[in-house]
Amino acid sequence: MEPSKHAPVNEDALITSASGSARLRLGATDVLATVKVELGSPSQSKPNQGRIEVAVELSATADPEFEGWRGEEYGSELSKALERYLQGGASGAGAAIDLTTLCIVEGRTCWVLYVDILVLNTDGNLLDASAIAIKD
Numbered sequence: 001m002e003p004s005k006h007a008p009v010n011e012d013a014l015i016t017s018a019s020g021s022a023r024l025r026l027g028a029t030d031v032l033a034t035v036k037v038e039l040g041s042p043s044q045s046k047p048n049q050g051r052i053e054v055a056v057e058l059s060a061t062a063d064p065e066f067e068g069w070r071g072e073e074y075g076s077e078l079s080k081a082l083e084r085y086l087q088g089g090a091s092g093a094g095a096a097i098d099l100t101t102l103c104i105v106e107g108r109t110c111w112v113l114y115v116d117i118l119v120l121n122t123d124g125n126l127l128d129a130s131a132i133a134i135k136d
Helices: 067-086 126-135
Strands: 009-012 018-025 031-040 052-059 101-106 108-123
Touching: 018 126, 031 126, 052 067, 067 108, 067 126, 108 126
Parallel strands: 052 108
Antiparallel strands: 009 018, 018 031, 031 108, 101 108
């Protein structure tokens, strides 16, 4: 049985130097997500929580529209949207990850998750594809 060209194809553990990685192909959209986990300090405003930092890189080879500042601007918007998805709103409601589980010693030490997304090709649904790749 041949997989549907529209069904997501997901591969994981591709980047051995990362704590976790996944590549997701959804139609012609192709994203690579990596997560690196390090010890760090919690923010002063949320001393009982860990941190998540998301960076999305949109290559001009993925879509000529991403060349120059447009790619940086859209990557920044996607990064913020994915951080909201992972961390929830200001109260943390609806978060994909409970940041308090990343706290080791309140006010001193926490886990910091660095999430990097590289867009290899796009045919739409970048936010959805990135969120699915992170989830896996």
